[in-house]
Amino acid sequence: MSTTPGGGSLSGLSEDEAKEFHRIFMQSFILFTVIAIIAHVLVWMWRPWLPGEGGYSSLMEGAQLALTALPIFG
Secondary structure, three states: OOEOOOOOEOOOOOHHHHHHHHHHHHHHHHHHHHHHHHHHHHHHHHOOOOOOOOOHHHHHHHHHHHHHHHHHHO
């Protein structure tokens, strides 16, 4: 840990406080990462973001259908 010439750390935390902060930070980061992975898997199962066997042309058909229905709502 870096120290200033006066003997204190640059962050103003003692070594024990810095270790406690690091522990909480790492636990929070791991929890966030796990939740993000689960969310990505669930979204992938709901609506895959890579095209299927029909390729991007199947996506274009859906977009064209939506565009033809647009004047109905406007």
